[in-house]
Amino acid sequence: MPDDELMPIGVFARRTGLTASALRFYADSGFLRPAHVDPVSGYRYYGADQVTRAAALRRLREIGMPLTAVETALDAEPDDAARLIDEHVAKVCEDAAAVRRKAASLTSSLTAVPSLPIAVVQGPVLADAVEQVLTATARKPDIPVLGALRVEATPEAVTLTATDRYRLATRTLVPAEAVSATWAGTVDGDQLRAVTQEIRRSALVRAEATPHALRLRTADREDRHCRLLPEEFPDYRLMLASLPEATTRVTVSKALLLRALEEHPGERITLAATRHGLHVVPAAEPTSAGVPVTATVTGQDLRISFELTTLYPAVSTAIGPDLLxxxxxxxxPGTIRSADRGDLTTLAMPTEPDRTPSARTARTS
Structure with missing residues (x-):
């Protein structure tokens, strides 16, 4: 390679995002040898054709891939390299989940206060409820409660609630066994989500509260601990109580409405409800007739727009074949619930069809 096509180590480091010391380490380890080493000065030079490999090496190391796996991925065909990356990410996530579980268990064990039995519920029912309600969460590191699940237990009911400010989902479960305690806490949503498969395979789950965690106990599996958040959960009951009466009610098949939403090409949709039925209209084309959906509409004619990412989860997780x-x-806010069961209710905040998501944030925050 001609000398004018070579880069000294400092220039190559800036081009690739690797430090000079890292490049020396990778050269000495055989992962990325320089194209030329001056025999007199010992200066190392790299070629332009090495930039791609060096940048890929850096990115693989940034996701924590071991050096041996990095070397294999760099030399593999694209499909094999993608598989190796996926396998590494899956292991990292599995390890992180195990660490979170062990940390929650350790934190709980450090307190001398005994756990408080708060509820006994059917495992499959609890798992479904957790997954349904957690669709109304969002990952915001600065507001962790928006990714959490509020659990409220009384002798008569267990209520699960979540909100990301644009949606609110709440479901009430009937306990399988009577427990006299009354308790409320905000539980880490990611940790609950991680244990739903185990919960689903257990006939009964006994929930116990400690000062720092919610402990989920089953007959034949290890106890699972989900961290409690100290932050205050939004006063959703006050919000529900302050809602005005509905002016338009639509009874519609869940399957038909989902199909119309799935076929919709845009990010925002408008529901046009009239005495003749329901139409799903592209928000960017307000004069369009839209897609007709068989429905029964009572009350006032109404056009209301939603982000698809807000409305679709609310509809898809609803219980039963028909929705109100x-x-x-x-x-x-519009309320979406089963036409014949009232134990899962979701509120969805509308938007204006010509508003961007950032503008909607400013309007509803």
């Missing part, structure tokens, strides 16, 4: 949409106007 209680709508209160184009700027009020």
């Amino acid at each position: 949409l209680d709508l209160r106007g184009p700027d009020q």
